[in-house]
Amino acid sequence: MQYEETENRGLEERLFSLVMDRCNRVRGLNTFGLKMTYLGNGTAGLKMVVGTEFSNAHGRTHGGLVAAALDTAIGVAVWTLGYDVVTLEMNLNYIAPVEVGDVVTCDGWVIHKGKTVVVGEGEMRDGNGKLMAKSRMTFYRVGELAGEDY
Incomplete structure (x- = not known):
């Protein structure tokens, strides 16, 4: 992921760089073709073009890719608060099928900081803004983004 392709919506520059560096180290993001579009305080957005390699038996996008994209958007939104976390629970509603070739966006935001x-x-939408999937996730704080990273 390139820094210049990601809009900084008000994060302190060191935290923005830390989150982007972490995103760059997660190999799956590049494998899936996920591109961060913005980072803000408790928010994150990404986009991707769904390739044929991610299709299911019905020729549509595999639900695991939808889950991974929303997990990323929401998890990165948590990172923008400076929290290091692990996932406790994920709820995901598939609302409409995501077609191979679609350009989708995922937006994640924090609703509770305990x-x-x-x-x-988080939500996934197609290029026309149609809601494709919605998710809620719970994370356990294991520390702060600090030490050698920050």
Whole structure:
């Protein structure tokens, strides 16, 4: 992922760089073709073009890719708060099929910042803005983004 392709919506520059560096180290993001579009305080957005390699038996996008994209958007939104977390739970509603070749966007945002638990939500939309999937995730805070990373 390129820094210049990602809009910084108000994060302190060191935290923005840290989150982008972490995203660049997650090999699956590049494998899936996920591109960060913006980072803000408790928010993150990404986009991708769904390739044929991610189709299911019905010729549509595999639900696992939808889950991975929303997991990424919501998880990165949590990182923008400076929290290091692990996932406790993910709920995902598939609302409409994502077709191979679609350009989709995922937006994630934090709705609760507790001392030990963080909750976020996210949505996937197609190029026309149609809602394709919605997710809610719960994370356990294991620390801060600090040390050698920050």
